[in-house]
Amino acid sequence: MTNKNILIIGSSGGIGKAFANFYSQDPNNKIIGLSRSQENFEESLYANHYIDLEKEDTIENAALTVSEHSPFQLIIIASGILHAENLAPEKSHKHISAENFKKILNVNTIGPALVGKFFIPLLDSHSPSVMAFLSARVGSISDNRLGGWHAYRSSKASLNMIIKNFSLEVSRTNKQASIIGLHPGTVNTELSKPFQKNVAESKLFSPEFSAGAMAKVIDNLKQEDTGSVLAFDGSKIES
Numbered sequence: 122m123t124n125k126n127i128l129i130i131g132s133s134g135g136i137g138k139a140f141a142n143f144y145s146q147d148p149n150n151k152i153i154g155l156s157r158s159q160e161n162f163e164e165s166l167y168a169n170h171y172i173d174l175e176k177e178d179t180i181e182n183a184a185l186t187v188s189e190h191s192p193f194q195l196i197i198i199a200s201g202i203l204h205a206e207n208l209a210p211e212k213s214h215k216h217i218s219a220e221n222f223k224k225i226l227n228v229n230t231i232g233p234a235l236v237g238k239f240f241i242p243l244l245d246s247h248s249p250s251v252m253a254f255l256s257a258r259v260g261s262i263s264d265n266r267l268g269g270w271h272a273y274r275s276s277k278a279s280l281n282m283i284i285k286n287f288s289l290e291v292s293r294t295n296k297q298a299s300i301i302g303l304h305p306g307t308v309n310t311e312l313s314k315p316f317q318k319n320v321a322e323s324k325l326f327s328p329e330f331s332a333g334a335m336a337k338v339i340d341n342l343k344q345e346d347t348g349s350v351l352a353f354d355g356s357k358i359e360s
């Protein structure tokens with residue numbers, strides 16, 4: 122992958138930062154970051170601008186701001202929440218809270234859907250381009266053997282539907298674009314920190330390993346993969 126304009130939404134997160142560092146190894150790549158914390162990671166990002174996925178106007182403004190660097194050959198949506206202050210994933214139906222459920226859906230599903238609304242037009246249509254949303258294996262309904270985490274699981278299952286919908290719509294006008302979901306594995310970041318104690322050491326990836334593996338998946342995409350959710354090892358995750 123050379124000479125790419127790359128946009129990373131969630132550039133301040135564990136996986137987002139690792140993606141930025143990975144792609145910055147090629148000095149021909151121009152990497153733009155978007156996050157709420159406007160910290161500029163000088164070493165890997167060309168620029169970093171503000172976005173809050175819970176506020177549509179900031180998503181629209183961010184798209185306008187970065188449009189001067191378009192078209193993008195790669196847009197990665199590496200944002201998401203699983204827990205926050207006073208918000209823990211539900212172990213039982215008894216813990217479901219409408220307020221928390223809405224918050225998770227806003228950040229993990231509705232925000233990314235609005236990203237599609239404003240950023241799909243910025244994808245390259247003259248050479249191959251990819252829009253990759255960080256999803257999660259727990260969003261698979263057929264793979265759900267444990268239950269729990271009602272809002273987070275639902276938010277990712279719903280995100281997967283959005284990804285499929287976008288892929289169908291985009292394929293009619295931009296045949297060079299792929300819209301995919303990615304499962305990063307269990308990765309050592311703030312998001313997974315409270316839930317790592319039962320994860321075997323060999324199954325807990327560093328952000329660098331996970332981002333590198335997913336970059337390989339992105340590099341090896343075939344046209345028929347659009348609309349799919351792929352794991353870090355390239356295997357397909359069923360709905």
Ligand SMILES: NC(=O)c1ccc[n+]([C@@H]2O[C@H](COP(=O)([O-])OP(=O)(O)OC[C@H]3O[C@@H](n4cnc5c(N)ncnc54)[C@H](OP(=O)(O)O)[C@@H]3O)[C@@H](O)[C@H]2O)c1
Nearest residue numbers: 131133134135136157158173174200201255307308310312
């Ligand atoms: N870590 C894992 O084991 C794992 C496993 C499966 C899937 N995933 C998925 O991978 C993605 C990245 O997770 P991570 O592990 O890198 O988590 P992380 O380190 O906690 O990073 C989360 C990112 O989301 C951003 N974010 C949160 N709320 C936002 C909002 N309202 N508006 C804009 N950005 C917001 C944060 O940015 P600011 O707070 O700076 O705005 C941060 O950049 C998520 O979608 C997650 O569901 C992770």
